[in-house]
Structure formats: structure tokens, C-alpha cells
Amino acid sequence: MPIRFASKPGLVAYLTAGDPDLSTTREIALSAIDAGADVIELGVPFSDPLADGPVIQRASERAVAGGTRLVDVLELAAELRVARPSAGLVIFSYYNPVLRFGIEKFCETAEKAGVDGVLVTDMIVEEADDYLVHLRRHHLAPIFLAAPTSPDERLKKIAEVSEGFVYAISRTGITGAQKNLTADAGQLVRRLRSYTNLPIAVGFGVSTAEHVAAVGEFADAAVVGSALVAIIEKSTSEEAPSSIARFIRGLRESPSLAGAAALAR
Numbered sequence: 001m002p003i004r005f006a007s008k009p010g011l012v013a014y015l016t017a018g019d020p021d022l023s024t025t026r027e028i029a030l031s032a033i034d035a036g037a038d039v040i041e042l043g044v045p046f047s048d049p050l051a052d053g054p055v056i057q058r059a060s061e062r063a064v065a066g067g068t069r070l071v072d073v074l075e076l077a078a079e080l081r082v083a084r085p086s087a088g089l090v091i092f093s094y095y096n097p098v099l100r101f102g103i104e105k106f107c108e109t110a111e112k113a114g115v116d117g118v119l120v121t122d123m124i125v126e127e128a129d130d131y132l133v134h135l136r137r138h139h140l141a142p143i144f145l146a147a148p149t150s151p152d153e154r155l156k157k158i159a160e161v162s163e164g165f166v167y168a169i170s171r172t173g174i175t176g177a178q179k180n181l182t183a184d185a186g187q188l189v190r191r192l193r194s195y196t197n198l199p200i201a202v203g204f205g206v207s208t209a210e211h212v213a214a215v216g217e218f219a220d221a222a223v224v225g226s227a228l229v230a231i232i233e234k235s236t237s238e239e240a241p242s243s244i245a246r247f248i249r250g251l252r253e254s255p256s257l258a259g260a261a262a263l264a265r
């Protein structure tokens, strides 16, 4: 099913699957969808998350320690698909767990689960030919990361092979909420627009209603990860789903209201 961003801008919620445990991730994902997340990025925990900042690294450690494996994440995706037929579901992984599982078996299982797309963070488009054959065979949207430092020919290649949406990272470096989004994101999206009509999602550092509104000025969706994972880290399993839902609804408030609400608190 094509990934749709019903809201403007759309919202992509990244969660590390299995943090703190798989059943809590399920409840959090359902709450996030019901609170307005158009797409859930289910992160496959990995022992060496080199592109992640400290918040998501800790989440990966907890999930790996809890025994979460790629097969469990795929089963969780299948459960979410049954529970929310129209939600966007993306498996987000480093290549190593996918390679160990077997790319063909991974794609077959993901398709059966009802996954819409796959984003392998360390899969570079110049080396993706074989990977793309498997994804296409199983109708999985290949999603790639574009960075402000990506040269034009790489943006062009990413645009040619991508489906679903293109993920524009707002800055180079690792994931993690930050105070203000850099102007690089706007410039990168403008460059990408000359190569693709796909929706473009912007991530890295998005953590407030102001950020989401700012991203909405030039991109089609905002990706929020660390800010959500930090809430999960601080919450009990019981309170996490409602805390995440409240935070996501807050991201949708118009910044002036959000500002006023923040002042009123």
C-alpha cells in the first residue's frame, strides 16, 4: 500500500522495537498512530548503532538486552498491520541484522506482515542494486537517507530508485533532538525536489511543535525519534503509550497555541 501522509505536514514516529519490551512498543505504536502519526518507523535494535545518538543507542541496548530480534520486529509489524490497516509501517534497520536474517527471507516476511517500506540506514544507493531487486519483488518501498552533504548525482540516484518517501536528514552527524533545525534541511529539500515528486520527510532533531511547523513550510513530513525515545526511557510501561500520545498531539498544536499552552503550564 502506498505510504500516505494524511496530515500536513505528515508525521513519522520512530520507535526502537522492544524498548522497553515488545508488548509496550505495540501499545506505544498504536497510541502514536491514534494520536496522529501517519507512519511508524519500527527500529530493529542493533549492537552497533553508529548513526544513532545516545538516546537511541541506549534504547537499542535495552531492546537487545531484552532479547528483541529482527523476527520479533517483523511479527510486531504484522500485529500493527492487523490493528491499524491504514497506518504506514516502515522497518528501519542497519544492514547487518537483515543480512544475517537473509535479504530474500526478510523481504518475503516483511511483505507478508504488511510492511510498506524498508529503510536500511547503512545501505548506500550506489551499492543497492541486489538489495533493490529483493525489495521490488516483494513490493516493499525502498527508502533512502539523503544528507545535506550528498552530491547532486547521489540525490538523483536516490530519487530514481526510491519509493514511498525520501528521508532528508536535516544535518550530518547522529540522531538526536536539538534546539533549532539548520537551514541545510530547506536547501536539501529544494535540491531533492528537482529530482523527485515523492513526498520528502525531514528528520534529525525534530522535537517541538515549532520544529514540525517549520518543517511543514518546505517538506511533506517530519520524523521524530529521539524525543519520543527519551519519553519512553523516562516512563513506566503503563504510562508510556499515553505520554507518547500526548506528546504527538502537542506536536500538532500550532506553535503559537503550543507556546501559550507551555506558558499556561
Ligand SMILES: O=P(O)(O)OC[C@@H](O)[C@@H](O)c1c[nH]c2ccccc12
Pocket: 014, 041, 043, 051, 052, 056, 121, 145, 174, 175, 176, 177, 203, 204, 205, 206, 223, 224, 225, 226, 227
Ligand atoms: O532522533 P531524531 O533526531 O528525532 O531523528 C530521527 C531518527 O531518530 C530516526 O529516523 C533514526 C533512528 N536511527 C537512525 C539512524 C540514521 C538515520 C535516522 C535514524
